[in-house]
Each structure stands twice: as C-alpha cells, then as structure tokens.
Amino acid sequence: MIDNKNKIATVFGVRNDSSIAFHVALKLHRSGCKVALNYVPETRDEVLFLMESHGMDTAYASDVDVRDEQAIAQFLNKVYSGLGPIDYILHGVAFGSQNVMCYSLPGSDEPAPSYIDIPFEDLMDSFNISAYSLLRICRVAGPLLAKNASVLTLTYNASQRVFPGYGGMSVNKAALENIMLYLASYFRKSGVRVNAVSAGLVMTTSSGGINGVRKLRKIGKVTAPLGNVTAENVADTALYYFSDLSLKVTGNIHFVDGGFNIMGIGIDEE
Known part of the structure; x- marks a missing residue:
C-alpha cells in the first residue's frame, strides 16, 4: 500500500541476505524506490x-568506507x-571486534x-563506524536531501540494558541514539x-558468531509477548518511516522486538 514510486533511497550496511539493511533495501525496491x-x-x-x-539497478552502488x-x-x-x-537514507552500519x-x-x-x-583504540574505531558515521553521513547528505526526507538508523536495546556478549557495542548504540536525537533537532x-x-535479536551473520546468541533467542521466544522477530519484521517497520505516513515523526526510537523491552524479568518456558 505504500507507494514510493520515483523516490530515491540510499542504504548503508548491507553485508549479505541475512542483513536487516538488505531486507529494508528490498522493501524499498518493491515499494517503487x-x-x-x-x-x-x-x-x-x-x-x-x-x-x-x-x-535492483547496480549503476549507483559504490565502495564506501563510512569512516571516509x-x-x-x-x-x-x-x-x-x-x-x-x-528521499531516504538507512544507516545500518555497525562493527565491533571481539x-x-x-x-x-x-x-x-x-x-x-x-x-x-x-582497548581504547578498538572502541574508538568501533564508535567511528557504528555511531559517528551517522553524523558524518548526515553532514554530507544535508544539501542533497529532498523535501520531507527521512533518515533512519538501527539500534539495539543494549543501549539501556546489560547484554553479556555485547560489551562495548552498547556504548556505541547509546551514542548512536543520542546522535539521532540531536540530528532530529538539527x-x-x-x-x-x-x-x-530498535530491533530485537535477529540472526544475522554477525550475531551468529557470538557465543550464547542462540540461548538468548530461546529466552526471547518465550519472554517477549510476541516472540522473536525477523529481519523482515524490522524492514516492515522501516518502510513506515520511509513513507509519507511518518511525516510528523522524528527523534523516535521505535522498538521492533516482540515486546521484549517491556519485560522486567525473563519468562521460563512452561
């Protein structure tokens, strides 16, 4: 029902077909972008x-290091x-070493x-890619944006909660969310x-390499009122922000995690 015919979108962060960014790009393409x-x-x-x-037309795909x-x-x-x-920019870039x-x-x-x-140097490189790059992209994009353009970034609830195995990336997500708020005002x-x-835990190539992630998915399945989410679920929500339906929505952190973020304790499977 969302018609994005003649709209122009740039997507940062596609790695492979398990990437949330890829599913967003696919939804944009199918909506006419x-x-x-x-x-x-x-x-x-x-x-x-x-x-x-x-x-998708590959003519405008480019090699881009978001630190550059x-x-x-x-x-x-x-x-x-x-x-x-x-019209639309998706910032789906994140990186953190082990x-x-x-x-x-x-x-x-x-x-x-x-x-x-x-290590401080490792954390700063991770911050540069995962958080500061949003500010850098918006600084460059400002004069090139259409009227009523929309910029969207991907975050995670570890910005506010402790998730073992996410460590310093939680610092980046907290910073990313703050950068988003100030850009909304700017x-x-x-x-x-x-x-x-703010997506729930999606099984991407990156998350799949973390020890314990499957256990966390099992916990999410029973703890979140609506269970776990997929990359496609997240992309569906992204399409709302990449449409005229959200013309008066800015500075928002939208949870797509099956309701996991509202829970105070984990629920055991009966």
Missing part, C-alpha cells in the same frame, strides 16, 4: 549479486547527480575478553525526519 547500496571490498560481490538477483567522508560524498553526489534529491563486544567464539574454550579491558528547519528502529 530507486535504491543505491554501499559495499566494502569484502562484501562487493555479494551485494552486487543480491541487487542483480532482485532486479570523501567516499561518502562521492557516493551520495553520484546518486544525487544521476537520480535526483535523496575485544570490543567481549564475546567468546562458539565452541571455543577461551574465555570472553573482559569488559574492563576493552534538521528542524528543513523538515528532515531522523529516527531509529
């Missing part, structure tokens, strides 16, 4: 294959020059790195919306 994706050298072939397989403002500018200006003002996230590998006897020992004169979707 012209979608441009970024990739990095190790994801290039996968991203281009996915785009071609689903009928010039690369972001080249990408967004290429989209702007070729397709027109940008030392930052403090998890052990599945099947490993090695203990998880300690939170108290997170763009008030131009009418650009900036919001965040």
